[in-house]
Amino acid sequence: MQSVKLNDGNFMPVLGLGTATVEQDLCDKAEEITVTAIEIGFRHIDSAYVYNTEEQVGKAIRRKIADGTVKREDIFYTSKLWVTFHRPDLVRPALEASLKKLQMDFVDLYLIHWPLSFKPAEDPFSSNIGDCFTPDTVDLCATWEAMEKCKDAGLTKSIGVSNFNHKQLELILNKPGLKYKPVCNQVECHVYLNQSKLLTFCKSKDIVLVAYSALGSQRICGTWLKENSPILLDDPVLGEIARKYNRTPAQVALRYQLQRGIVVLAKSFKKERIKENFQVFDFQLTPEDMKTIDSLNRDFRYTEPAHFKDHPNYPFHEEY
Incomplete structure (x- = not known):
């Protein structure tokens, strides 16, 4: 598996498995x-506290360590700090x-999931996550200092952010x-939202851009995804290029x-997919x-959480 060197000296595999879902049966x-x-070859696993999959993912990683398929150091695991x-x-x-859910001593990467803070319930670790959307006024820099302390304590090897615009990164x-720069910014990025300006900015700061929803998002999940969203993998231009290489539009x-130098997360809950x-390392697209x-970009977002839009730190009011 190819990897990219992060600005703190650690290495991140360039292709990861996404495990986000809102459907309990998929969790x-x-x-x-x-x-x-892992059996197929993935070594980068992306999850988060809010996904409700960390216990299951942790079991899977431990199983494959126990049977000798991988060692812990072979796996790059990402978790995220909820709002x-x-x-x-x-x-x-x-x-x-x-x-604790993972039954691990450390994660490889810990991200601030969104640049938005909301007031926690009286017991934030047992409350319903979806009920806690009263905006809070926590200083992002103070949160980042606490992230740095987690790295110093050895609880995470690297720290970064997700869904930040360039001003929030600055x-x-x-x-x-x-003390530590963010090693990456994980954002929605696909052929309909190619994030070219944010990518240029991140590269100039030695911050890796990590793409989620890289294949679009076809499920309609209440306030998280726009209804009647285009199905990215049905795009005729993408299909034509795929036929040229005897590949699939997803590949x-x-x-x-x-x-483009982006680390990409591919999410699927089907073995064949x-x-x-x-299977994306044995062919090359022409310039x-x-x-x-590039010309397919339409600055279209699948993920625009409606309950976040009134927050003063909502990141998508900026161009990039």
């Missing part, structure tokens, strides 16, 4: 799906809660006394991101095909 399948992905845990005194307990980068969409998504795919 229950996360263990077997993760086992399958109700931004208060500095909650950051480490939140990471420790994920580690806020962290310009923080007085900054072309993933390959496109890899050739997981195997297909891994002409890359330009053609």
